[in-house]
Amino acid sequence: MPTTPDQKLWARTRQAVHAEVARTAMSLFLERGFEATTIDDIAAAAGISRRSFFRYFGTKEDIVLGDLAARGELIRKELEARPATEDAWTALLNALRHTPRPGQDDATTLQISKMLYGTPSLRARSLEKHLQWQALLTPEIRRRLGVAPDDEHDLRADAIVACVLTCLDVAGEAWTRSDGSQSLEDLVLMAVAAVRGSAADT
Amino acid sequence: MPTTPDQKLWARTRQAVHAEVARTAMSLFLERGFEATTIDDIAAAAGISRRSFFRYFGTKEDIVLGDLAARGELIRKELEARPATEDAWTALLNALRHTPRPGQDDATTLQISKMLYGTPSLRARSLEKHLQWQALLTPEIRRRLGVAPDDEHDLRADAIVACVLTCLDVAGEAWTRSDGSQSLEDLVLMAVAAVRGSAADT
């Protein structure tokens, strides 16, 4: 797409509207809750029609989780760039660690996390996004295990990727529960250690 | 509730209707697909009103996944009954193995699994049910790790339970993908082995 350095006016306004609607919606969500905010509310507050809203976001959940799909792609790139000396787990954890997170202040991130873990439909969608990440990351892990990237017969890579993402999720929930008092990275490492038995477990 | 040995007629008919509607709906699902079947279709085929349907099932997904909630409770009981000598992983895996599965012939189970893994809304709900199982099983695992069952500060138990369930899910998907050609139990063990590093992993 980046044929022209400054893109078509269309694309630029589209991007601007997208961001503006997302901003408006997020502030409504944080103010009165996700489920209590209807699409009509958002459309009215953003000054667009209901119909146009659905041209920018497929679902209400996409406003909150939309970036996650793009983030999965970034993680995949980062994973592929990890040195071949790193084993599957290390490479995955480093890829997650080194992929830039959306830049918000901690208070807002915590607020969003609480909404995410407290709203069933959002939680469900977020788990679905993790499945997408899984599909994205598994081929590279297969490669690192010495298996053909499309060998669906071997489920070891699937299991490892899925469990790393599960640990990320568990850590994220713990982080949210503790009001962000501990570093998310440490929590992820603790979860992985518990699973892999490197630390003390019965 | 079991005051009378043979329950009130109300309760019995209610149970019968519940089962009958579920049976009707499942055959419609398998025939023309989950998403292509509307609640009106089901209600009409089962000979009840649309409104009554929602008195038996909260959502369309509950027809397929309704038993899972009850099954979680059975697994919890089985887990608590495992001997104290078993470590967290062994106890969890044995509890899962020894909890009776809903008795269907393998062909039907496979068909349902394919529907489950192929329908986003069903997949999402099923992941949510796993979260419920997680909450149910974690206290007992905390106990086995020597932590207070309600100690939310320690996330090791959460991580272990979540990863075992993730392995179950990954194995279930592989089982479905391979048309049930391998034993689900073996697949689960393979997934766990891959995660815990007992087998060869880079």
Added chain:
DNA sequence: GCCTCTCTGGCACTGAGTGTCAAAGAGTCA
């Protein structure tokens, strides 16, 4: 100025899920 391409809003529609209400059957007590 013309043609095309995209974005937009409006309208109507489907489908899930909920609240309300009046009617009918089941169970209990006298």
Added chain:
DNA sequence: TGACTCTTTGACACTCAGTGCCAGAGAGGC
């Protein structure tokens, strides 16, 4: 048997998410 209570039921209306269709307006190329 009759009166009273409790549950279930169907019907209607409603909200909300999401989609298809269509006509109009603005941007960009020629």
